Amino acid sequence: MIKNKKINTLVFMAFLLGIIIALQVKSFNGNNGLVTLKSIMEIENQIELEKNDIQNLNKLIYQRKQELMNYETELEDSGSILNSLSENRKSLKMAAGVIALNGKGIKIELRDGDRELKEGENPNNIIVHDQDVLHIVNDLKIAGAEAISINGQRLSSISEIKCSGPTITINGRTYGQPFIIEAIGPVEDLIQITTGIGSYSYLLTTIYGIDVRVYEEDDIKIPAFKLNGDLQYLGEGD
Amino acid sequence: MMKIGKEKILFLIFSFIIGLTLTIQLRTINEFTGGIASSQKSRQLQGDLKTLREKKTELDRELQALEGTIKELKNSEIQEDAIEQELKKEIEKYELLSGYKEGRGPGIVVRFQEQASDRDSSILIYNYELLLSIINKLNASGAEGIAINEERYVISTEFRLSGDRLFINGNPVYPPFEIRAIGNPDTLESGLNLRYGIIWEMRKNYNINSSIEKREDVVLPRYSKKIEYKYATPVESGR
Numbered sequence: 257m258i259k260n261k262k263i264n265t266l267v268f269m270a271f272l273l274g275i276i277i278a279l280q281v282k283s284f285n286g287n288n289g290l291v292t293l294k295s296i297m298e299i300e301n302q303i304e305l306e307k308n309d310i311q312n313l314n315k316l317i318y319q320r321k322q323e324l325m326n327y328e329t330e331l332e333d334s335g336s337i338l339n340s341l342s343e344n345r346k347s348l349k350m351a352a353g354v355i356a357l358n359g360k361g362i363k364i365e366l367r368d369g370d371r372e373l374k375e376g377e378n379p380n381n382i383i384v385h386d387q388d389v390l391h392i393v394n395d396l397k398i399a400g401a402e403a404i405s406i407n408g409q410r411l412s413s414i415s416e417i418k419c420s421g422p423t424i425t426i427n428g429r430t431y432g433q434p435f436i437i438e439a440i441g442p443v444e445d446l447i448q449i450t451t452g453i454g455s456y457s458y459l460l461t462t463i464y465g466i467d468v469r470v471y472e473e474d475d476i477k478i479p480a481f482k483l484n485g486d487l488q489y490l491g492e493g494d
Numbered sequence: 495m496m497k498i499g500k501e502k503i504l505f506l507i508f509s510f511i512i513g514l515t516l517t518i519q520l521r522t523i524n525e526f527t528g529g530i531a532s533s534q535k536s537r538q539l540q541g542d543l544k545t546l547r548e549k550k551t552e553l554d555r556e557l558q559a560l561e562g563t564i565k566e567l568k569n570s571e572i573q574e575d576a577i578e579q580e581l582k583k584e585i586e587k588y589e590l591l592s593g594y595k596e597g598r599g600p601g602i603v604v605r606f607q608e609q610a611s612d613r614d615s616s617i618l619i620y621n622y623e624l625l626l627s628i629i630n631k632l633n634a635s636g637a638e639g640i641a642i643n644e645e646r647y648v649i650s651t652e653f654r655l656s657g658d659r660l661f662i663n664g665n666p667v668y669p670p671f672e673i674r675a676i677g678n679p680d681t682l683e684s685g686l687n688l689r690y691g692i693i694w695e696m697r698k699n700y701n702i703n704s705s706i707e708k709r710e711d712v713v714l715p716r717y718s719k720k721i722e723y724k725y726a727t728p729v730e731s732g733r
Contacts, residue, residue, distance in 0.1 A: 299539045301668050306546040308665050312718035313553040320560040327567055337571045345585050351592035353649045357726035390626045397652035402726045413649045416634035440726040490638035490676045493596025
């Protein structure tokens with residue numbers, strides 16, 4: 257009797273285990289009850305992007321309504337929309353960077369390092385590269401720089417920075433050292449991001465020995481970006 | 495006594511092995527999938543996503559209607575005289591250059607495929623200066639407009655790494671990355687494909703493969719924020 261009972265229990269347990277394993281295996285089959293966290297994360301990312309888009313669309317719609325209202329008021333008042341249109345053109349020119357600006361900001365001077373090379377050291381280490389300039393420019397934008405120029409050339413969205421050893425080329429113009437980056441924006445933040453310990457330019461100075469000097473300036477003039485002729489390829493979308 | 499003891503011990507050992515195997519099995523599955531969660535949440539999120547997308551389409555339509563009205567107004571009010579035509583032309587030009595208008599034209603599309611495991615985000619997020627470098631090269635080849643995924647590259651565009659996410663124009667951007675540029679397709683392509691250039695460097699040092707596709711029709715999204723100036727003031731008033 258006792259032995260029989262034991263066997264019964266064992267059979268029952270084995271049966272249970274079998275069912276559990278079967279359930280477990282079945283549930284790994286994706287569409288059935290469980291999904292991976294990764295796919296959830298992907299959906300969440302997409303949701304965030306859509307939310308961002310919607311927010312931006314709402315802002316745009318608001319702006320357009322204002323614009324339309326401006327036109328309509330002017331049309332009623334004076335019978336033409338010329339004034340609003342030239343206002344519109346001016347703000348567009350500001351956004352494209354084709355208007356000269358001034359304001360408070362900082363000036364950065366970059367020179368190749370003048371220290372002696374250590375034995376076997378790559379001379380590239382103490383030379384300023386376009387990557388370095390790109391990185392500094394990006395840092396300045398993060399800190400809120402509103403306008404940036406390099407050796408007197410305004411950086412626009414289509415400006416290139418070519419830099420190899422002794423010269424730098426911006427907007428098709430070539431300049432010698434020192435490379436001078438000027439930026440208008442919140443001075444404290446700009447100084448912090450260019451001189452703070454751990455910042456990229458701090459790294460350039462301390463590790464690579466590149467000569468980086470930062471000055472606070474009360475009046476920085478940033479010239480307008482000059483677009484040569486018209487846009488040839490870029491046309492209007494829908 | 496002895497016999498029962500032996501059976502019990504065997505049973506114990508087998509249970510132990512089964513337990514261990516099950517745990518290992520579960521663990522491996524976790525490794526591969528990055529954990530699992532109930533599909534109910536996923537379904538709910540998918541529902542949210544759908545609602546959001548519908549709302550977006552609706553807003554898109556509203557915006558387009560508004561812009562249509564503005565355009566009509568402009569067209570009907572702008573006279574045929576030279577000054578006003580010039581004004582209109584300039585507005586259109588700077589709308590495109592500033593990135594406020596959706597852009598369209600011939601150009602190239604650059605896609606990046608990373609070898610890294612798909613689970614961890616991407617090498618490019620942590621080395622975003624590679625993307626900056628590519629954009630710089632495209633500009634050097636005469637690009638007239640550039641976008642990274644759905645973000646237009648405008649004058650104030652910054653790349654910012656925050657935690658393990660990359661923000662462009664203040665919006666999060668997720669891999670896989672794609673850079674689209676409008677300009678002369680041949681020039682743009684050769685600017686990147688140059689021997690020992692950036693594409694080569696990315697393949698060699700970071701194991702990132704890039705594909706460049708020349709296209710007759712590349713579309714760039716518009717920049718949907720406002721470029722504002724709080725510290726800078728215009729020197730000369732525009733004409």
